[in-house]
Amino acid sequence: MNTRSVGAALTASTAVVLAVTAAAPAFAQPQAAGEQATVTVLHAVPGLTVDVYAGDKELLPDFTPGTLTDPMKLDAGSYDIKIFKDGDGPKGTPAIEKTVDVPAGANATLVAHLTADGKPALDAFVNDTSKIPAGKARLTVRHVAAAPGVDVRANGAAVFKDLQNPKEAKGEVAAGTVSADVVLAGTDTVAIGPATLDLAEGTNTVVYAWGSATDKNLALKTQAISGMHSAPSGVPAGETGQAAAHNQSMTLGALSLGAVLALGASAVLLRRRNDAS
Structure with missing residues (x-):
């Protein structure tokens, strides 16, 4: 367009x-x-x-x-x-x-x-500022692009599946650096990325997939919301589990x-x- x-x-x-x-x-x-x-x-x-x-x-x-x-x-x-x-x-x-x-x-x-x-x-979109367990980070992904449903992958594994515009998905993961990309839902066809994300402990990192697939200008924008540490800060996290997706949007x-x-x-x-x- x-x-x-x-x-x-x-x-x-x-x-x-x-x-x-x-x-x-x-x-x-x-x-x-x-x-x-x-x-x-x-x-x-x-x-x-x-x-x-x-x-x-x-x-x-x-x-x-x-x-x-x-x-x-x-x-x-x-x-x-x-x-x-x-x-x-x-x-x-x-x-x-x-x-x-x-x-x-x-x-x-x-x-x-x-x-x-x-x-x-x-x-x-309401930003989730509730406390985050020690050693964890919150990852929120918002689909605001002119594009069909997508899967969001972290280090090659799908953490949020079939995300539709204008929904969001979020979950708590181990803090650290991940390589993220966006693929067409149910495929390995990369639409955006990969991009390196620094998921800091106690921070909600919000990733926006925006732009237009037709115009070939899809891109990622990130927003970091900090200050949600749970005491004690810096306790090592255990194994990284599947992020529990929760889709919501606020009109x-x-x-x-x-x-x-x-x-x-x-x-x-x-x-x-x-x-x-």
């Missing part, structure tokens, strides 16, 4: 699903001061660069595919967001315009990606791509102000 067709599909799909919000402030006051969420966003739509606005103010220009933002601590509250194809704002018609709520206490990654048949989509609700992008952009602006002072 080329850039023009992806952009047109995104505009059409969001116009149907999202209600336009008029006469709302660019940023509403947080609903509960001190209550925050931790949010990361991944732009996984190949060939589509976007500009993000709050009201008529540009916050995040040229947000490019393959970009994963740093985790952000965000105040809970409501935000009025406009997202344009690169160069179309602020006077053009936004692809997305909506007032959204960001709930307190969430730890999530929001992903703009392609469905299995190549249509732009938004999905939010887009209070979190939205626009909210996270705009809030992340405000952090960028703050850093720019600090650099200038």
Whole structure:
């Protein structure tokens, strides 16, 4: 799918699903001061660069595919967001315009990606931050590519089978370095990889398979979420067992791509102000 067709599909799909919000402030006051969420966003739509606005103010220009933002601590509250194809704002018609709520206490990654048949989509995934046994690591794989079902292999052995877009699978494995690849489900046909993954003890390593099989741009993106050690840290693990897969996805609700992008952009602006002072 080329850039023009992806952009047109995104505009059409969001116009149907999202209600336009008029006469709302660019940023509403947080609903509960001190209550925050931790949010990361991944732009996984190949060939589509976007500009993000709050009201008529540009916050995040040229947000490019393959970009994963740093985790952000965000105040809970409501935000009025406009997202344009690169160069179309602020006077053009936004692809997305909506007032959204960001709930307190969430730890999530929001992903703009392609469905299995190549249509732009938004999905939010809850990041598992529960404690991990000593000597172990958590591996999470998310299928967000325009591709059929896949098997995910570690050191040549399938640990997650027949993973479908936009599902995830996760399990606890021995900490260490593994060689991972993605193959078409039930075959040895490699679609992505191999790639070396450092599965650190007490860390949830999230691997995203993204891109388009048709356009031959499939790729992996990794996200590391740390701080889940169980005491005592560093106890050697026993034999590596089969990772227990658990498929789940969370539909887009209070979190939205626009909210996270705009809030992340405000952090960028703050850093720019600090650099200038």
